[in-house]
Each structure stands twice: as structure tokens, then as C-alpha cells.
Amino acid sequence: MLIRACTVEDVPALECSLPSHGTGVHASFVALQAAGEVGYLAAWHGGPDERAAVALGSVLIRWAGDREADVRAALPEVPAISNLGVAPQFRGRGVGTALVRAAEEVIVAAGRDQALMGAADDNSRARHLYRRLGYQDSGVRYSSSYDFPDASGVLQRIHEQGAILVRQLSGTPDFTPEVQRVQPPNRSRNPR
């Protein structure tokens, strides 16, 4: 498994494994990465010819913090690891863990020492995973609404509430993936 920053050339393979059903999230995250606002990593499985590689999952680093303004105000300067997703057929094999650890490594390389993740109240398996990865309840809660495609690809309005979990990233993460580093954020553009 190789974990590296996504490029615009990766978008078709990401759409194939993790279909965005017309929302264009992969292309928009790659564009935001070029603007220095996010890091967008994906895990790949494939042979030496990377063009034949299969995308296993992806994760976003929001350098300015959580997407909700009240969470950013409560936890300033804390990059958010979000939009973690692994293709259903590859779940339960450590890909999600590896993606979070790779995101943490990129965050540390950018000179930051904390990360946050939002755990929805109704996603106990993800919350269990984040706690196992060392994320602890910050006491801050979030509430957000967004459109997300259902199993048939039809966009549904999701209203989500949950806890913000934080991890202190000191020392070397216990998982050391082969990560092609993303460009550090443009600090003048993104003070957080």
C-alpha cells in the first residue's frame, strides 16, 4: 500500500473506487490542495505501474481546522483530519488506520503538533477507531448539515452531531507509511 498526496490525474481512479455521485468532491479537494487550504491523501494498491493502481481510501487535512466556525473558535490552530473514507470492499484491513497515521505525519511535518477529528454520535465504529488511534474527547461538540449521496447515489441532506476528538502528535507516529509529502500549507494565506 502506498499513501501519497492526490493529484488531478488521480481523480478518475478516486471516482472509480469512491464514487462522488456527481458531487465532484475529489476534484474539488485536489483544487483546494493546490490552493494550500487542504492536504488530500489517498491509499493505493497496485503494481509498479501506478496508472493501474486502485484507490483504497482517502482522507482530508483541513489546515484551518474544522469546517464549523464554532469548532475553529474553540480549537484554534488545530488542523482537522476529515472525510476519511475507505472503499467498502477494503474496510477492516487497516487502511483507515494507515490514512489517519499518514495525515498525522504530514501535519507534524508542517510543524503542527495537534490534530482533531469529528466523531458523529451515530457512527460508533468510527468513534471506536478514533479512540483506538489515540484521539480523546475535547469537550467540544459539533453540529453540521451537508449533502451526501445515499447508496443509490441520490443526494440526501444529512444533519450530523458529534464530539470533537483531539490528539497530541508528539514523537513519531507508530505507523510509518510511505508518504509522498504534500506541500506545507501557505501560512500567510492560512494563518491556522
Ligand SMILES: CC(C)(COP(=O)(O)OP(=O)(O)OC[C@H]1O[C@@H](n2cnc3c(N)ncnc32)[C@H](O)[C@@H]1OP(=O)(O)O)[C@@H](O)C(=O)NCCC(=O)NCCS
Ligand atoms: C471508518 C472507516 C474509514 C474505517 O476504515 P477501515 O479501513 O475499515 O479502518 P481500519 O481497518 O483501520 O480499522 C477498522 C476499525 O474501524 C472501525 N470501523 C468503522 N466502520 C467500519 C466498517 N464499515 N467496516 C470495518 N471497520 C469499521 C472498526 O470498529 C474497526 O475497529 P477494530 O479494528 O478495533 O475492530 C471505514 O469504515 C469507512 O470508510 N466508513 C464509512 C465512512 C465513515 O464512516 N467515515 C468516518 C466518518 S467521516
